[in-house]
Amino acid sequence: MAISDFYAMHSNHQTRLVLHTRASKDLVSTATAVMDLLKNVEVHAILGPQIADAAPLVIELGEKANVPVISFFPTSPTLSPIRNPYFIRAAQDDSIHDKAIASILQSFGWNEVVFVYEDTAYGNGMISSLVNSLHEHDIRVAYMSAILPSAEDFQISRELKMLMTRKNRVFVVHMTSSLGSRFFAVADKAGMMSEGYVWLITAALSNSLKAMNSEIVDSMEGVLGIRSHVPESKDLKSFNIRWKRNLHLMNPNSSVTELNIFGLWAYDTIWALAMAVERIGVTDFASVGSSRIGPRLVKEITNVKFKGLSGEFHLVNGRLKSSALEIFNVIGKGERVVGYWTPDKRLSRRLYSSSSSNELRRIIWAGDSTLTPQGSAISKLRIGIPVKVGFKEFVDMKRNVHLNETAYFGFSIDVFRAALKVLDVKNISYEFFPFMNDKGEMNGTYDDMLHQIGKEYDAVVGDTTIVANRTYYVDFTMPYSEAGVTMLVPIKHGIQRNMWIFLHPWSWDLWLAVIASFIFMGLVIRIMEQPTVNTAFTGPPNRQLGMTLWWPFAALALPERGLVVKDWSRFVLVIWIGLAVILMQIYTASLSSMLIVDQLQPSVVSVNKLRTEGYRVGHQNGSFVKDFLLNELKLSESQLIPYRTVKEYYKALSKGHKNEGVAAIFAEIPYIRVFLNKYGSKYTMAGPIYRTSGFGFAFPKGSPLVSYFSRAILKVREEGKTMDKLEEKYFGQKITSLGVAPPITPGDSRMLHASSFSGLFIIVGIATLLALVISESYIWSKPVALAKQFIIRYLSSKPSNGAELATVQSTAQVHAIENSIELEDLVGNSNQNSESISNVT
CATH class of the missing domain: 3.40.50.2300 (Response regulator)
Structure with missing residues (x-):
């Protein structure tokens, strides 16, 4: 029908298609038919095959013979026209x-x-x-x-x-x-x-x-x-009428009344092939073989565009455009x-609608039902929860005997319910099932409970920590709490108030720096004041030494003008008093802080100390923290003591490791914050924080609900108000969604060091040395004179040449310069007698 209709409308075409059909029922018969068509008939193109599994073989044979294979039947998506240049899929891509x-x-x-x-x-x-x-x-x-x-x-x-x-x-x-x-x-x-x-x-x-x-x-x-x-058209209606008439004439008893999409694609493919052949021309077909005409035929077919019975026929990358x-x-x-x-x-709902409602018309589902199926045989999610003895702020339950009902609440439970309200997946119902034994206690550890996911439970909700080894058998949502494991230890006083507390504000290096500055100032003033009429620095050596050491204290206690005589000495005195005032003010403030504000320090700060001293260490019963202490921190099992409640934590820490208690308790930060909310005045977090991922909800491996609940948790946390209300409800303050608070650090953080005042000491030292050099000319005049003599001798001994003119001074001039230098030295010396001056003159 396709060939007849095409050439009825295009009677002026010089080329004609001739069909050579072969029947095939399996892979072997298909291969035989293709070989016959290629070798004996020497066809220029192959349509088919109808058997999907035979397509790779037919395409391979066609490619070797440079004969295009055009398929309008279902074929594997792995058969790509891009990788197979002689394969054309005249059907939509699956x-x-x-x-x-x-x-x-x-x-x-x-x-x-x-x-x-x-x-x-x-x-x-x-x-x-x-x-x-x-x-x-x-x-x-x-x-x-x-x-x-x-x-x-x-x-x-x-x-x-x-x-x-x-x-x-x-x-x-x-x-x-x-x-x-x-x-x-x-x-x-x-x-x-x-x-x-x-x-x-x-x-x-x-x-x-x-x-x-x-x-x-x-x-x-x-x-x-x-x-x-398939869009409706006049051509399609006319074709369907003729198709049914012809089919009835050929097979009156046929139950098939309509042609499917494959038949329409076959009809359009014939038209496309006929157009491509006409573009090549009858002369080319007569002069060259099929192997030479194949590449041109593929090119022409892919360029054909027309409106066929199935719709727009347009090949893109060797495929029918979707x-x-x-x-x-x-x-x-x-x-x-x-x-x-x-x-x-x-x-x-409608193809040519201006908007997409994302909804379909009413559907009759299997079983003649109009209700949309849930898609699962489970009507409710079975949610496992831990049975808590302590820390019931996270998960708790109360049994009402009269109503035969159990109420479940706690921070983790309410976060789950809040996430469920904003979940993208609707109509999810659930039921809580406590993980407990016949005695009403926790039926094992948290790991045991997680292993029941996919068996007894569809998910686990509670204060379950996300750790790496658990992700091998369950998937976690994103965390809804802060993360980390650290130590909980008692607080001790950082400074002992004894008779030597006045030394604590400064470190030993700062004390040495201050003492050295005292001696340095005394020496500088002694050098500057000795040649003057100031009698304080005259006398026997022991008196001068004593005055040198005593002067810095006297300058602070008795800042009189008569203490020094020279102007530059007064300048140094002002510098010294300024330095001393700054140091005294800082010392007073630091000492006051130590006496008034108590420095609190953790009693234990090093895990290594716990390990080497063999101190007893506590942890939460049934938690993964025990394995963490054994495997990661290398503590011995004899050191580890399990506890369940906040009160047990308090008693163990109060007794201490010497009285059958513990030196520290390792726990996750949310639990520690709950403890500190009640007993925070005597205890604190200490040591490094070992990172974990916080608390999360657990689901079976690969469950799509993980991504939905993770997104819902993000929404709840970003919204903020819901999480804040829940934290205040169960903890009295915001404790679980905050960032990790830094623990109290040990040591003498208020003690001052010399490095803190290095800039001040450098400025004072440089100013003092400049004053000393300017005031005492003999310190710099002698080196200047020696430098001048060296320059003169160098110039007098340098030979002259043709390239330059040198002026040699006479011996008298040299002696005159030398005498003038000596004269300056003598004038500068205030202790030289007048007889020496006249002789030089």
């Missing part, structure tokens, strides 16, 4: 259908599916693209069920019974019509087409639904399908379109 399936699942809130597929190359080829598309929408493939095309009905039934034991009730089916028709017939008999089940079929089965037996279609009631949308998909619902022996999916607008 990957676009994967995205539509993911959008449908997300719109109904189903986050787990079971993928049932045909165990062939075609079926396996879709796994990767479908899983990736679902992952982008936070949807997990919980299980994959592969069914062989040759499987008997009892084998299919056995597989379906196994699927019924799983909690998942959403199935995505990817099969060809031959296997799919048998699969749904068996599923109907097994009772899996009843209420609560969800079935989605891919394009491979959806596009063949019109050609299937009406009784099989009736057993598929409630199924959702996705297929390519268009809209229609979503239909199987009802009775027919189907009803409930919506559309397009790459830009996604889900919508």
Whole structure:
């Protein structure tokens, strides 16, 4: 019909297509038919094959002969026209259908599916693209069920019974019509087409639904399908009338009344091939062989564009350009379109609607139900919670005997409920189940409780710490509390008030620096004042030494003008008094702080001390902290004492390690803050903080609820008010969502060191030395004179040459200069007698 219609409309074309058909039922017969067409007939193009698994072989044979293979039947997505240049897919890419399936699942809130597929190359080829598309929408493939095309009905039934034991009730089916028709017939008999089940079929089965037996279609009631949308047109209506008439003439008893999308793609492919052949021309076909014409034919086909029966025919990268998909619902022996999916607008009720409502028309689900299935056999989440003896601020429960009810509350429980309110997934119900034994106590450790996820519980909510070894068997949400493990220790007084407390404000190096500055100032004043009329620095050596050492104190106690005589000495005196005043003020302030404000210090600051001294160390009973102390901090098990309540913590720390108590308790920071809220005046955090990830909710490995709850926890924490109210409700203050507070550090943090005043000492020292040098000229005049003599001798001994002119001074001039230098030295010396001066003159 395609060839007849094309050349009826294009009678002026010089070229003509000639069909050479070969029947094939399996891989071997297909290979034989292709070899016959290539060698004996020498065809220029191959259409098909209809068998999906035979496509790789046909494409390989066509590529070796440079003959394009054009397929409008389902083929594996792994067969890419980009990697196979002689392969043309004149059908929509299946990957676009994967995205539509993911959008449908997300719109109904189903986050787990079971993928049932045909165990062939075609079926396996879709796994990767479908899983990736679902992952982008936070949807997990919980299980994959592969069914062989040759499987008997009892084998299919056995597989379906196994699927019924799983909690998942959403199935995505990817099969060809031959296997799919048998699969749904068996599923109907097994009772899996009843209420609560969800079935989605891919394009491979959806596009063949019109050609299937009406009784099989009736057993598929409630199924959702996705297929390519075929726009209505006059040409399509005219073709359908002629198709039905011709089909009736050829086979009056045929049950098939309509042509599916594969037939329409076949019709359009013939037209595209005929157009490409005409562009090449009959002369070229007559002059060259098929192997030479193949590359040109591929190029011309990919450039063909026209409006065909299936819609716009336009190849992009060797594939038919993707268009809209229609979503239909199987009802009775027919189907009803409930919506559309397009790459830009996604889900919508109407294809040409200006807005996307992301909603479909009313759907009749399996079991003739109009209620949207939950998608799981579990109506409620079974939430495991720890049984707390102490620290019930996080998790607690109270039993009402009269009403036979148990109330659950606590900070962790309320955070879970707050996250549930803002959760993206709606209609999730839950029930709490305490992890306890017959005695009403915790039935093991937290690790034991987490191992029950996937068995007894669907999740665990409580003060469960996120640690690396636990992530091997469960998945955690993001933390809802602060993180870290550290020590809780008693506080001791940092400074003992004894007779030597006045020495504590300054460190030993600062004391030495101050004493050295005293001596330095005394020496400087002694040097500057000795040649003057100041009699304080005259006399025997022991008197001068005593005055040198006593002068800095006298300057502070008796700052009289007569203490020094020279002006530069007074300048140094002012500098010294300024330095002394600054030091005295700082010393007074530091000493006052030590006497008034008590310096509190942790009694233990080093884990190494706990280890070497063998001190007893406490930890919370059943917590992972015990393993952390043994494996990471290398403490011996004989040192470790378990405790359960805040009161037990207090008693153990109050007794101390010498009285059957403990020297320190290792715990997570939220627990320590609860303790400090009650007994904070005598205890503190100390030592390094060992990082953990805080408290989180635990779910089975790979559960999609993890990402939803993590996002919900973020919303609750960012909103702030809810978390603040919960913290004030259970703890009286904000303690768990704050950053980690720094513990009290040991040592003499208020003691001052010489390095703190190095700048001041440098400035005072430089100013004093400058005053000394300027005041005492003999310190610098003699070196200046020696320098001058050296320069003169150097100039007088330097020989002259032709390149320069040297003026040699006479001997008399040299003696005159030398005499003048000596004269200056003598004048500068105030103790020289007048007789010496006249002789020099």
